[in-house]
Amino acid sequence: MYAGKPHKLIPNTLDREFEVEHPNQWWVSDITYIKTCEGFLFVAVVMDFYARNIIG
Numbered sequence: 001m002y003a004g005k006p007h008k009l010i011p012n013t014l015d016r017e018f019e020v021e022h023p024n025q026w027w028v029s030d031i032t033y034i035k036t037c038e039g040f041l042f043v044a045v046v047m048d049f050y051a052r053n054i055i056g
Contacts, residue, residue: 014026020050021050023050023051024048024050025049025050026048026050027047027048027055028047029045029046030044030045031044
């Protein structure tokens with residue numbers, strides 16, 4: 001259950017414009033978790049939108 005409010009509201013500057021002209025112009029990220037028998041593993045990914053490569 002989510003029990004809080006966001007600290008800050010950030011405007012959506014990407015605004016679904018997924019065509020990028022230069023590298024390192026837009027980086028996007030995501031985080032998820034995987035339940036294991038020893039607990040949870042957290043996975044975070046950073047992608048450069050220009051080449052669609054995972055950079056971190």
